[in-house]
Amino acid sequence: MKNLVILGAGTSGTMMANHLVSKLPKKEWEITIVDQYSTHYYQPGFLFLPFDIYTTKQVKKKGKKFIPKGIRYVQDKIEIIKPEVNHVVLEHGEVLAYDILIVATGTKIAPEETEGMKGPKWRENIFDFYTYEGAKALRNKFREWEGGKLAIHITEMPIKCPVAPLEFAFLADSYFKNKGMRDKVDITFVTPLDGAFTKPKATKALHHLLEDKNIKEVTDFNIERVDYENNKIIDYADTEVEYDLLVTVPTNMGDAVMERSGLGDELNYVPTNKGTLQTIDHENIFAIGDATNLPASKAGSVAHFEAEILTENILRYINGEKLKEEFDGHANCFIETGNGKALLIDFNYTHEPVEGTFPFPGVGPLSLLKESRTNHMGKMAFRWIYWNMLIKGVHIPFVSATMTEKGKHFETVQ
């Protein structure tokens, strides 16, 4: 009997379990999946929770429900991975031997990396919305907040779902408008990059959204510390931004088990081949989703496309065949712009988000890089797709793992 072990039962790990259970012969392979938590969160929902658009119940379910029969589900923390002997040691002492290991441990926020962030004001007037607890605490704060300076801040790149902070700013504008108190809230978007939008085409097509919604931008801001006593964030160039309420996206890091096991880079992400998803250092270890160091977006849609390619490569690896270098960095994301509208973007390693229609060339119904109500409906429908299709590994019709250029307006490709 051979063993395939999946570390992490989040979006990527659960998808891989569902893909592989029907592909690997049960008489030859035992599949085990390990996760320390019993709850599976619909993470895209964390964006909506603070604004009372989603309830807490809509964003969490028992993780076990999504692990197919025939797979061993172990709920324990991972102590260390020992690649030299092909072992995973769990906190309670169990040792899992593996022939193939899939790392799907994701990424998490590390507010302790920035001085003053996770201090006495954490979740008083300094919040994150990248965790369930943070999003819920912020919801409670917003319900009673009387207004003031709202700073929406990105600590450093890379972050999960790079566009979420911008969506947050748009939704905040709508939320306070609907509450009849937009004039009491001063919204500033603070980014270490040179703009809220960083690609020339998107900047041209979308920068007006910030102006229309009266959202100020502070760019090239690399935070050194939070001065929580005086409600200011200060960057390395001594630029200061004042806030009454700070909503920050702290440094994102991979799981600390990668550091303990010597498998991660300086942010605990696992160096991974960007086309095959095999790790650089160990041929029988593969990585998927946010846990990798790939120059792709850390997002569920990326993990979804990766899962199809990784499944095939695992089978190829087992059969001793050459791996497919097929993953192209494909991402496909809805971007909420507030007031019941959204954008849709489709891009990969080499192509910027472009205008056009999706998924049917020339027809849509979704439009790329343009605000529409249909796109917003798409984003809302996606929660159902996530729980019922995506993590169960059901193929989403008409959406391919690699990006198609049909029906999209490519100009000069840079």
Added chain:
Amino acid sequence: MSVKTIAGMDVNVSEEGYLEDMSQWNEGIANEIAGEIGIELTDKHFEVLNYLREKTAAKEALTIRKVGKSGIVNIKELYTLFPKGPLKFSSKIAGIPKPTSCI
């Protein structure tokens, strides 16, 4: 993409003036781009630039944190070398792509 003459060389640059092909880079080009930004390059600058180019050639994503842990400079020193745009200006001068988000 357009062609620009920098330090007597015709190179391909993006709309924002970043080199499209890092192999077209040389020290003369670095000095001229730095001059346009208002930075005079020292040996320390070149140590950072070479580090950025090595990591980019190895397809590793660059972050300020990574440069800060490179052993060449810490983050504060990186700021002193490339004021107002530690990663943006250093990338432009090093002839590598601009650091961006997804959109």
